[in-house]
Amino acid sequence: MTEMSGADMVVQALVDLGVDTVFGYPGGAVLPIYDALFNHPSIKHVLVRHEQAATHAAEGYARSTGKPGVVLVTSGPGATNAVTGITDALLDSIPMVVLTGQVPTTLIGTDAFQECDTVGITRHCTKHNYLVMSPENLGAIMHEAFHIATHGRPGPVVIDIPKNVQVATGNYARPNMIEHVSYRPQYDPDPTDIADAIELIANATRPIFYTGGGVINAGPQASAALREFVAMTGAPITSTLMGLGAYPSTDDKWLGMLGMHGTYESNMAMNKSDLIICVGARFDDRVTGRLDAFAPHSKKIHIDIDRSSINKIVPADIAIVGDAGRCLDALIAKWNSDGRKAKDLSEWMRRIDGWRAARCLDFPESKAADAEIMPQRAVRALYDATRGMDPIVTTEVGQHQMWAAQHFGFDEPNRWLTSGGLGTMGYGFPSAVGAQVANPDRLVICIAGEASVQMNIQEMSTVSQYRLPVKLFILNNEWMGMVRQWQELTYESRYSNSYSDSLPDFVKLADAYGWTGLRIDTLDELDAGIAKMIATPGPVIVDCRVAKLANCFPMIPSGAAHTDMILQSSEVSGTMDDEAKALV
Amino acid sequence: MKITLQAAERHVLAITVTNEAGVLAKITGLFTARGYNIESLTVADITSDHAVSRITIVTNGPPPVIDQIIAQLDRLVPVHKVVDLADQGPHVEREIALVKVAGTGEKRIEALRLADVFRAKVVDTTLESFVFEITGNSDKVDRFIALMRECGLVEVGRTGVVAIARGASAL
Ligand SMILES: Cc1cc2nc3c(=O)[nH]c(=O)nc-3n(C[C@H](O)[C@H](O)[C@H](O)COP(=O)(O)OP(=O)(O)OC[C@H]3O[C@@H](n4cnc5c(N)ncnc54)[C@H](O)[C@@H]3O)c2cc1C
Numbered sequence: 001m002t003e004m005s006g007a008d009m010v011v012q013a014l015v016d017l018g019v020d021t022v023f024g025y026p027g028g029a030v031l032p033i034y035d036a037l038f039n040h041p042s043i044k045h046v047l048v049r050h051e052q053a054a055t056h057a058a059e060g061y062a063r064s065t066g067k068p069g070v071v072l073v074t075s076g077p078g079a080t081n082a083v084t085g086i087t088d089a090l091l092d093s094i095p096m097v098v099l100t101g102q103v104p105t106t107l108i109g110t111d112a113f114q115e116c117d118t119v120g121i122t123r124h125c126t127k128h129n130y131l132v133m134s135p136e137n138l139g140a141i142m143h144e145a146f147h148i149a150t151h152g153r154p155g156p157v158v159i160d161i162p163k164n165v166q167v168a169t170g171n172y173a174r175p176n177m178i179e180h181v182s183y184r185p186q187y188d189p190d191p192t193d194i195a196d197a198i199e200l201i202a203n204a205t206r207p208i209f210y211t212g213g214g215v216i217n218a219g220p221q222a223s224a225a226l227r228e229f230v231a232m233t234g235a236p237i238t239s240t241l242m243g244l245g246a247y248p249s250t251d252d253k254w255l256g257m258l259g260m261h262g263t264y265e266s267n268m269a270m271n272k273s274d275l276i277i278c279v280g281a282r283f284d285d286r287v288t289g290r291l292d293a294f295a296p297h298s299k300k301i302h303i304d305i306d307r308s309s310i311n312k313i314v315p316a317d318i319a320i321v322g323d324a325g326r327c328l329d330a331l332i333a334k335w336n337s338d339g340r341k342a343k344d345l346s347e348w349m350r351r352i353d354g355w356r357a358a359r360c361l362d363f364p365e366s367k368a369a370d371a372e373i374m375p376q377r378a379v380r381a382l383y384d385a386t387r388g389m390d391p392i393v394t395t396e397v398g399q400h401q402m403w404a405a406q407h408f409g410f411d412e413p414n415r416w417l418t419s420g421g422l423g424t425m426g427y428g429f430p431s432a433v434g435a436q437v438a439n440p441d442r443l444v445i446c447i448a449g450e451a452s453v454q455m456n457i458q459e460m461s462t463v464s465q466y467r468l469p470v471k472l473f474i475l476n477n478e479w480m481g482m483v484r485q486w487q488e489l490t491y492e493s494r495y496s497n498s499y500s501d502s503l504p505d506f507v508k509l510a511d512a513y514g515w516t517g518l519r520i521d522t523l524d525e526l527d528a529g530i531a532k533m534i535a536t537p538g539p540v541i542v543d544c545r546v547a548k549l550a551n552c553f554p555m556i557p558s559g560a561a562h563t564d565m566i567l568q569s570s571e572v573s574g575t576m577d578d579e580a581k582a583l584v
Numbered sequence: 585m586k587i588t589l590q591a592a593e594r595h596v597l598a599i600t601v602t603n604e605a606g607v608l609a610k611i612t613g614l615f616t617a618r619g620y621n622i623e624s625l626t627v628a629d630i631t632s633d634h635a636v637s638r639i640t641i642v643t644n645g646p647p648p649v650i651d652q653i654i655a656q657l658d659r660l661v662p663v664h665k666v667v668d669l670a671d672q673g674p675h676v677e678r679e680i681a682l683v684k685v686a687g688t689g690e691k692r693i694e695a696l697r698l699a700d701v702f703r704a705k706v707v708d709t710t711l712e713s714f715v716f717e718i719t720g721n722s723d724k725v726d727r728f729i730a731l732m733r734e735c736g737l738v739e740v741g742r743t744g745v746v747a748i749a750r751g752a753s754a755l
Pocket residue numbers: 091092093152153154211212213214215217218239240241242243257258259260261262279280281282283284286287303304305306309322323324325397398401402419420421422423424482
């Protein structure tokens with residue numbers, strides 16, 4: 001037990017918890033903590049330019065390292081600015097701890113200067129939150145908050161700390177191990193469920209693995225176990241947007257992403273399968289399409305650490321609650337101890353090859369030197385140019401995000417950072433900042449749209465200040481392309497407010513912030529431009545001009561079945577009925 | 585376009601939670617945020633150190649929704665346990681209502697006579713009013729209140745349901 005101020009306690013707890021980086025922005029209600037951080041020897045504070053960016057940077061830090069991201073912001077506007085990123089982390093299961101300043105306990109509830117009901121506002125967009133009323137509880141709450149953020153299904157935790165609690169003193173002790181009174185997630189699966197699952201897997205003739213962000217959450221050893229178990233069973237595998245990288249995209253059992261903008265082969269294989277082995281994925285509506293037509297002939301094994309994910313949308317035949325890694329380990333052990341042999345799946349794989357032959361990711365393009373660049377081509381060129389460099393790729397939200405998911409290949413987990421659940425434009429650039437801070441020597445690329453990137457463009461200043469060599473690769477189509485695409489499909493091309501008017505000159509903007517700015521206009525400039533981006537030290541913006549009206553296919557329209565996939569734009573009609581219009 | 589809904593079942597949930605600030609808001613907020621129904625909700629602490637509260641919620645929904653409600657409640661950090669009393673075999677449900685009836689003459693006499701039939705207690709009397717206390721399951725309380733409407737009912741206060749499983753075993 002040591003007596004210290006609340007502010008010192010916050011910093012001491014961060015040190016004891018192994019935190020090396022805090023993303024934040026100061027203000028009146030957190031000045032004591034900022035003072036305690038002044039010239040701190042082991043904790044690096046990264047000063048962002050907007051609190052939303054602090055939260056996304058923390059997400060980027062967390063997703064690229066597996067460690068929790070830490071945010072420090074002031075009361076009132078500091079806290080409300082952080083809300084979007086907190087919600088983003090909740091939907092994508094990202095471990096994060098957000099420390100917010102609050103007015104002194106004596107002023108709470110009086111509409112004091114910069115007071116807002118932070119715990120009230122964040123109650124339903126956090127995994128848990130705390131209002132600390134005494135420095136005596138602060139140390140324990142800090143440790144408990146990190147425990148909750150990182151255990152079970154990860155998520156954001158807010159600790160609201162009134163200013164007088166930061167100034168007053170209390171006793172701090174580093175706890176040994178946290179045994180929470182009520183929060184006890186289940187990590188190890190029930191052996192009978194594992195045995196039942198093995199029985200189904202060993203006898204399936206058309207099995208498929210459907211994996212998601214939960215495998216990434218479970219750590220790199222879970223990805224390794226996944227590879228091993230897939231190899232043992234010989235079954236093909238698809239993944240959600242959030243799970244890319246858990247299984248190598250270069251493997252022949254890999255079918256690509258599934259869902260709304262997934263591949264034809266993965267969606268058809270899901271639809272025709274007799275067994276779906278879902279590991280750490282949550283049957284999102286982008287994935288299932290029309291529910292009554294979703295994989296109608298298959299049994300489902302659902303592995304998830306959060307019981308509420310199971311049977312939420314699609315009923316499971318075998319529900320396994322546990323950590324993805326430990327469940328996969330248990331499946332491998334049981335497969336071996338039962339002496340199971342992989343079934344001959346060649347008939348199934350032949351059918352899948354038939355769907356692959358549709359070459360659903362192909363796109364029309366001109367190969368002329370001065371041709372306009374198709375955005376898909378730009379992503380492929382970026383992928384080809386960075387092979388072997390093990391880059392970390394983040395994205396904004398829109399068509400470019402889907403093209404990146406389709407055409408960039410990932411072979412390892414924690415290399416792909418995107419906002420899936422909330423779909424937050426403005427996520428990609430600051431999350432690249434966070435990933436670069438966490439991985440100073442790695443190549444970090446943000447694939448952005450010209451509209452999304454403007455939502456947190458102020459972070460160019462943060463990048464300059466910390467000399468972060470982030471590469472911001474903008475697929476500039478001068479449209480909110482994803483919105484325009486839906487307007488073409490649903491509203492007979494009435495382009496209501498979807499044009500990106502009055503764009504800045506991104507090259508000059510780079511100059512203004514002390515970055516390098518490059519522009520790529522035509523196909524013959526593409527490879528050289530990318531090579532120059534990679535070779536240039538320090539931060540680089542690439543304004544890559546791409547075909548303005550390209551659309552993202554394949555696509556399952558909202559509310560349609562997997563088998564009703566649109567492969568090319570020629571199949572698109574201009575309107576939809578009200579049922580379809582009401583879906584997101 | 586029409587919005588269609590599935591048929592609902594009534595369920596009584598008993599939830600034990602850490603007795604901390606905001607826990608009730610967290611639980612009621614979960615119901616509003618996810619579109620679940622609350623028919624009634626009661627809460628009070630139940631341990632000698634006041635550390636744990638028991639919340640009884642009467643809700644309704646199709647069976648898969650009830651399962652989801654339980655799973656969603658169960659993953660909240662301050663929640664210790666969630667039990668669907670329907671899964672616990674038979675259980676007892678009670679609520680208390682305080683029913684104020686005003687009037688004189690025949691109606692007043694009828695009110696008193698009916699209260700006697702329902703074994704409601706008179707807890708306050710003036711020359712032109714009674715306050716009755718009635719305890720029972722919601723059905724009985726409903727029926728009593730309906731009858732009192734004919735006898736000069738002016739005000740009702742109800743606790744909502746508390747419930748517990750029959751037999752020796754505990755939650
Ligand atoms: C414009 C746009 C288009 C999109 N199109 C698509 C699309 O075509 N296809 C697609 O797939 N997605 C798409 N998405 C993303 C989609 O909205 C969802 O975010 C995504 O499908 C959810 O991925 P997931 O199921 O892997 O779940 P996640 O959100 O990653 O959730 C992880 C699941 O794993 C569980 N879990 C967490 N930790 C563990 C652990 N240690 N062990 C076991 N389980 C664990 C969690 O409880 C949760 O159920 C799109 C998003 C946008 C913005």
